[in-house]
Amino acid sequence: MAVREMYLLPCGSLELDQSILTAGMGMGTIVRSPSYAALIATDEGWILVDTGLNPDGLMNPEFAWGARAKVVRPAISRDDDIRNRLQEVEVSPKDIKMVINTHLHWDHTGGNRFFPDCPILVQKAEYRFALYPDKHISSPYMENHFKHPLNYQLIEGYLDIVAGVSVVPTPGHTPGHQSVVVKLPETGPMIIAGDAIYCNLNLEGPTPPGNCWSQPHAIDSIHKLMYLKEQLGGTFIPGHEPGLWQEFKSSPVSYR
């Protein structure tokens, strides 16, 4: 088995109207949703999935996040800086062999610039759209987050990354969104859904997120992930489940 263990690294939180998480449900109810990255130990080195919130926001929220600083009130501590979360488990950014971005929204790419030496895998459809997004859904792509001289490698469709780690296209939230399947030796499969499943309530109906590029695609992708889970067994890790840290163990504890 090529995967050894996986850590879920807390990367701060956001304040969202429930109807952003679940289209047409809970409007007016404000919830605080966590952001996280996943660190996977494989025989071929460390793989990081997403890079959390931009730590520049600690000192200067409006410089880092623009209008979002006031709208979704991101909260991060010094510990939530992706570099510090890695250090807690004795990993340095230079040790990371590969980053996989589920998508290029600001809350998943805040630390991308700290990984200039390794490939960053993104679906080609996502990279293209991030550079020239449709106006109505453009604001979550913040160029100060993703547009750096980095080694983006553009992939298309399903791909086995290393034994036990594969990506599955799950468009809808964004055009090139992807989820990551991790087959752990003892825990079994865990599916990092990313924002294809914001929270557990998305599975009821299913109900897509409220802020999608395409809601029909988002519903298809939830069905796809439910089918995949049915076939593989295992567990979904949603992108922004408010109760995430009641349900899952955070680093420095790992899943084996």
Ligand SMILES: [Zn+2]
């Ligand atoms: Zn997100």
